[in-house]
Amino acid sequence: MTTLITSTGTSSSASPGVGRGLALSVLRLHRSALWLWLLLVVVLSATMLWAYGPGFDAADTEGRERCRANSEACYFPSGPALDRYDTAVSYSTLAVACLPFLVAVWAGAALIARELETGTAHLAWTQSVSPTCWLAAKLAVPALLITAGSAVLVPLHRLVWNQDAWLRSVDWFDGSIYPSNGTLPLAYALCGLALGALAGLVVGRALPALGVAFAALLAVLYLANEYRLSLWPTVTVTGAKALNLPDKALRLDQGVITDKGTRIGNNMACTVSDGAADLQRCLTRSGLDDIWATYHPKSHFWPLQLAETGVVLAVAALAVTAAFVLLRRRTATEGVAV
Structure with missing residues (x-):
């Protein structure tokens, strides 16, 4: 039996078709999650395109009309069109920011832990797939899909936010905008995927892995919120310059x-x-x-984003490394070729 496992594992790693087969297997096995992700991307994209086009035009027209009629409305614009626009933008922003948690929960509970719990992972390891290739496919396929979806959602979100000059009056550093408006959504989604996979391997049961993955990513986000502004050097001014800081600072x-x-x-x-x-x-x-x-200053948006992105991706890389090391040790004790 050991000889059979070793020989099949070696041949599978050498065969170029195994990688494609693993990718298709992951897509088939988790096709419900795939369709849900595609539906989410389509709905969010359509919502933000509406907010960028007809939604903004209607809200802008209504806001300017009310501003001409009442000067106070210039500072606190309101109305049916404005409410619809604000709802669309707010929920889209919340969805983009919360995607990492959804990914972490799914990766921990369904992608890894459920297959370990039901024994389908061990069955695959004793056939033609090595544990290392199995885990690599489980991480690579969703990572590519998450990256593709984020490449659509984040630019659309920035497009809407850059156009929104006065209707919502949200600054670049606002807690509801900052995590959704740059490279961070993708970084946290990949980190959630890595932490979820590690939680699934450590716990080995779907429901507890769900909670562990969620709590782990929540801890990373909490620490990031605490130290985010210290990731890039600040600007200090004295005298009259301290009275009049740059716009949007x-x-x-x-x-x-x-x-x-x-x-x-x-x-x-x-x-x-x-x-x-x-x-x-x-x-x-x-x-x-x-x-x-x-x-x-406002010019520190991208340096802060990229610095935090680097830290979050480093955490993701550590989680992925730990997942492969744990898998190797666990399968080595079971006599499965990695």
């Missing part, structure tokens, strides 16, 4: 500098000064030397 901290050179953060003294001369008079009266502010 994210202010992180502001404070004063005492006459002894000590910086005190979260201090708003003299920040309402009108110009450099008024600032200097306020500083003299208060016995201070200067004021300062630390911020991220």
Whole structure:
């Protein structure tokens, strides 16, 4: 039996047709998830295209008409067309941001753990597929589909967001927009896939693996939210520049500098000064030397996105490596050729 397993594993890895067969097998076995993913991409794409075209046009026309009739409506636009537009954009953004969690749950519960739980994975290993090829196919096929879908959804989301200048008034650093508007959706989806596969191998049962994968990705996202703004150097200015930061800048901290050179953060003294001369008079009266502010300009969007993307992909790579190492050790003890 050992000779048979070894010989079939060797021949399968050498045959170029095995890879295609494995990919087709994964697609057939999980065709329900495939159709659901395609349907999700189509629906989200159609929703964002509507928001970019007729939805925005109707909301923009309604908002400008209400703004001409009432100046307060310029700051708080509302109306039926605006509500429909806001609903479409909000739910599309939420869906793009939540896709990693859906991928993690599916990968942990169905892609790996269920096949281990039902024994279909062991059956494949004793036929013509080595465990290493099996896991590689289980990761590569959905990774390609996720990448293709994200390549459609993320540019469409950016298209809608770039057009939305005043209707929703959401800044680039807003927590509801930032995770859905760059390279992060794909990075977190791939990380969810990797963590889900690792959870499936560790737990070996579908339902517990679902919870473990979800909790693991939630922990990664929590840590990213905590340290996201420290992944790229901030800009610090003093004097009158601290009173007038660039447009769309994210202010992180502001404070004063005492006459002894000590910086005190979260201090708003003299920040309402009108110009450099008024600032200097306020500083003299208060016995201070200067004021300062630390911020991220809008130009830091892509550096921050790419830095966080690199960290998340590194976590995904570690999870994939751990999954292959665990699989090799487990199958080696069972006498299965890897």
